[in-house]
Amino acid sequence: MNKENINELVNQLYNGRDAQDVLEDIKEGDRILSSMHQVQPDKEVLDAIKADIRGRLLRRSSRQKTFKIVSSVAACLLILALAGIAYLNNNKTEYVNNEGTEINPSQWNIDNDIEIAELTEELEAAIDDILDIPLDEYVENRDNVFDVLEKEIESVASNDNFWDG
Amino acid sequence: MDKQQSLEQLVQQCQDGNEAAFTQLVDMYSNRCYGFFYRLCGDATLSHDLLSDLFIKLYEKINTYKGGSFERWLFTIASNIFHDYLRFQYRQKKLIDGKVKEIIKETPRTKTEQQMIEKVHIMIGKLDDDTAELILMRFFGQLSFKELAEVRSEPIGTTLSKVHRGLKKLRELMGDTQ
Numbered sequence: 001m002n003k004e005n006i007n008e009l010v011n012q013l014y015n016g017r018d019a020q021d022v023l024e025d026i027k028e029g030d031r032i033l034s035s036m037h038q039v040q041p042d043k044e045v046l047d048a049i050k051a052d053i054r055g056r057l058l059r060r061s062s063r064q065k066t067f068k069i070v071s072s073v074a075a076c077l078l079i080l081a082l083a084g085i086a087y088l089n090n091n092k093t094e095y096v097n098n099e100g101t102e103i104n105p106s107q108w109n110i111d112n113d114i115e116i117a118e119l120t121e122e123l124e125a126a127i128d129d130i131l132d133i134p135l136d137e138y139v140e141n142r143d144n145v146f147d148v149l150e151k152e153i154e155s156v157a158s159n160d161n162f163w164d165g
Numbered sequence: 166m167d168k169q170q171s172l173e174q175l176v177q178q179c180q181d182g183n184e185a186a187f188t189q190l191v192d193m194y195s196n197r198c199y200g201f202f203y204r205l206c207g208d209a210t211l212s213h214d215l216l217s218d219l220f221i222k223l224y225e226k227i228n229t230y231k232g233g234s235f236e237r238w239l240f241t242i243a244s245n246i247f248h249d250y251l252r253f254q255y256r257q258k259k260l261i262d263g264k265v266k267e268i269i270k271e272t273p274r275t276k277t278e279q280q281m282i283e284k285v286h287i288m289i290g291k292l293d294d295d296t297a298e299l300i301l302m303r304f305f306g307q308l309s310f311k312e313l314a315e316v317r318s319e320p321i322g323t324t325l326s327k328v329h330r331g332l333k334k335l336r337e338l339m340g341d342t343q
Contacts, residue, residue, distance in 0.1 A: 040199065
């Protein structure tokens with residue numbers, strides 16, 4: 001019945017007469033067990049078991065398909081996202097380079113500094129001139145303005161016909 | 166190609182999710198596993214339930230089978246399922262022991278059930294649970310003493326001694342009634 005040499009095994013573990021008795025008991029016990037009539041499960045139960053396994057396999061297959069689709073979509077989106085990031089990075093690099101060209105102090109030279117300093121001085125002088133001109137006019141003409149205004153008030157007051165039009 | 170090789174191929178197909186392979190495996194082992202459960206518990210309905218549990222567990226665990234004796238692997242699961250059932254029954258028994266005994270006493274057995282309760286079956290029931298399970302696992306699982314010892318995690322001499330004592334007792338019991 002079993003995949004082993006029982007004689008050899010029993011003889012390893014028992015001695016002489018004992019080994020023979022043990023072997024006899026085991027063989028007779030096996031014969032008694034073999035005399036049991038074979039019971040069988042109902043066919044309906046076996047069919048139900050097979051159907052259950054079939055259903056589980058289908059669900060597993062469906063889950064695997066769904067997983068593959070989702071994985072593929074996710075992979076595509078990831079590739080697109082990476083491509084987008086790479087594209088944006090390229091554009092950003094160009095922009096930084098241009099900006100660097102315009103403001104890069106290493107490209108300045110002493111002549112430029114002198115020119116800028118001169119221009120700045122000229123600009124400041126011009127601003128001072130602009131500010132000075134109206135301020136001077138106001139200071140010089142301030143008394144005249146009051147005089148004129150005072151004369152006009154007197155004229156209005158002395159002239160009786162002024163309000164008649 | 167020998168039997169073991171073809172069995173391993175079949176199991177490999179099951180691991181790949183082949184429905185036909187599962188069906189073949191169920192057909193190959195359903196009688197032996199059902200016999201194992203039925204001779205242990207003596208209840209056809211319960212044996213059918215345990216058999217269903219076993220094959221569903223087989224489906225779930227098939228990828229954990231890494232070669233070796235398939236029968237040993239399968240009957241280890243069968244034994245675990247039966248012990249789970251015993252533990253569950255023990256808990257239930259504590260709750261409803263009295264009522265169940267009354268119902269069993271009052272329910273007459275059908276003729277078919279009477280026929281099924283044969284002498285050998287009754288005598289197996291007189292063995293202690295552990296020995297009965299060991300003997301039935303060896304018989305229905307066709308396991309060697311070495312495989313039985315591995316399932317029980319005990320020395321082969323201990324297993325051989327237990328099986329011998331059980332079969333000798335069975336022989337004596339059968340002799341007393343003849």
